[in-house]
Amino acid sequence: MLLPLHICFLWHQHQPEYRVGDTFVLPWVRMHAAKDYRDLPRLLQRYPVKHTINLVPSMLAQIEAYNDGMLDVVELLCNRLIKGLTQADQDKVCEWIGTLQLTMMEGLPRLQEITRMAREQGSGCLQWQDAIDAMVLWHVAWCGPITRELEGRIKGLIIKQRGYTPDDLTCILDCVRDAMRDVVPTMTSLNAEQFETSITPFHHPILPLVIDTNVARECMPESPLPEPAYIAPEHAARHVRRAIEYWKELSGKTTRGMWPAEGSLSMHTLEMLAGHGIRWTATDEANLRRSRGQAYARTDAFFPYNVSTKHGDISVLFRDHGLSDAIGFTYSSWKPGDAAEDFACRLEERRTWIMEDLGDDALEHAVIPVILDGENCWEFYEGNGAPFLDALMSRLSDTTRFQSMTCSEVSSTTTHRHLDRLAAGSWIDGNFSIWIGSPATNLAWSLLRDAKLALEGAGLGDQEIAQIMEVVEASDWFWWYDERHNAPHKGSFDVAFREHMRSIFERAAQQPPVDLTRPLTEVATMDSIRRIPVVFSTSAMHRANAIVRDLALETHEDWQRLRVRLERKPLGNEEVVLQVLGNDGFERSCLIAEDELLWRSPLHDEGFAWHNDNELALYLHTREKWNVRVIEDKPDGGKLASNIDLTSQ
Secondary structure, eight states, rough: OOOOEEEEEEEOOOOOOOOTTTSSSOOOOHIIIIITTTTTHHHHHTTOOOOEEEEEEHHHHHHHHHTTTTTTTHHHHEEEEEEEOOOHHHHHHHHTTTTTOGGGGTTTTHHHHHHHHHHOOOOGGHHHHHHHHHHHHHHTTTTHHHHHHHHHHHHHHHHHHHHHHHHHHHHHHHHHHHHHHTHHHHHHHHOOOTTTEEEOOOOOOOOHHHHHHGGGGEEEEEEEEOSSSSOHHHHHHHHHHHHHHHHHHHHHHOOEEEEEEGOOOOOHHHHHHHHTTEEEEEEEHHHHHHHHHGOHHHTGGGGGGEEEEEEEEEEEEEHHHHHHHIIIIIIISSSSHHHHHHHHHHHHHHHHHHHHHGGGGGGTTTTTTEEHHHHHHGSSSSSGGHHHHHHHHHHHHOOEEEEEOHHHHTTTSSSOOESSSSOOOOOTSSSTTTTSHHHHHHHHHHHHHHHHHHHHHHHOOOOHHHHOOOGGBBBHHHHHHHHTTTTTHHHHHHHHHHHHHHHHHHHHHOOOOSSSSSSSHHHHHHTTOEEEEEEEEEEOOOOOTTOOEEEEEEEEETTEEEEEEEEEEEOOOOOOEEEEEEETTTTEEEEEESOOOEEEETTOOOEEEEEETTEEEEEOOOOOOOEEEEEETTTOOOOEEEEEEOOOO
């Protein structure tokens, strides 16, 4: 009889620290509380499939602050709208409705109408009634299907469709608040037979970099790093310790596992986790591949590994990159049943690999870890992902084919492989390039180092300094300083980070080493060429394994050089196509594959050259404006496309 294939789901729930002073500068903790944090486990518990839900303590602490009465900028806007409508508030209403994905507005025709009107005519077209309707429906759009079921008042608001009153606006705000108050009780009362709860270090720091930024040289030997390094192992330990203590206080339970922020691990990090009693952790299969080198086989990531530290062994799981990203990025545009069936077929493919390479008995100890963000992807799905998850969990409930496990159950199995040393890296491309190595991210780390030194010079003790610094050690500041990530409120993170840093230097009675009144990216890149990141999604999530990083245009007399920087060269059947259209009406095209580069231009004296190993230069006659379409073809048939407008300076 064929053994069932073991699968292991981990859903990571996280939002950055949005508190600045006595206000939340962005509302996303509140909105995801209404859309995802209680919806996901309540939906999953309908099926006999086991899951691990991973929570970030700083996100839970923000929910507590909301429950204690703190308001965010959207709530303050709604309070003002009840009294009247100013031009500034018209602009803000348009700004917020512009953040919605089309899928979130399905079934809300009045919201679609206002959004279209604002886009076509500008914010000045909104009347007071439009603004009230917009903000009522904006909140409805952010309520997940379970929240809509549990909060019956929302159904009445949907039926009403338009002509909302201030009382209706107050009603939907109350519904969202009620949903948020239910998040922690939902998480702490999950059935232990089906759900495990794990945590992330308190403020979601990249632990290996907080311990010592020089660790990035392991996986990024050619990248410039901040000099001197930022070294704060005692701060990293505080994030771990506080997270364990906070969850124990909140739930009465001691966590056995930690998903590290962005799957970032190193040997020092594993030692620290083991020293705090953590028995399992996880990262991406790319780091196992780097750890094993040429010995790596296609089924290696389908087994848990023990890594020895001076505090004992710790179990490490390696996420299946393809399956995890399929849910995070691919299936949102598929029919739910088709997506669920494809996922099940991919699992069967992995079963076949295990049996072919290792024999049928290996299925007894193999497990496929699927680990991904548990909130951001759903706004791109029909019904906030509920139809897809219903279809998927229904298929995975077939215990003759699949057997689900929590991460602790996987880690407690007696049969583990042993890994002598884990290569340092994250879940994105097996390195830390998102959070360090660019002018802006390196400057941010240097500011942290200078702030720490300033606090030490002011006579503060180590633990007090660690407490002051923990917010600015969060991964999210560095994430948004990476040029590949864009979102409507990206600038808010820079403003908040600089405000936190200004406050720290003020506390130390020292002047900051750089001008904190200006955006950090501006300070860091004053002498650099302007690079335009290539973005393949409007999601805040990072699409791992993209090939093209950014474009830059340089002009010299009658020639221009279009510099195309790659994360890496295409591999196997991957291809990158660049379609370059100038305002002369002629199109140039370039195909980049593993073993060839093809260039076509109607002008014989235009050409190309490799600027360095990962940067291609296209030499073009000068034009005022270029449109560049970047297309990446993947071996699995997937396609990424992005349009970039470049204007000569």
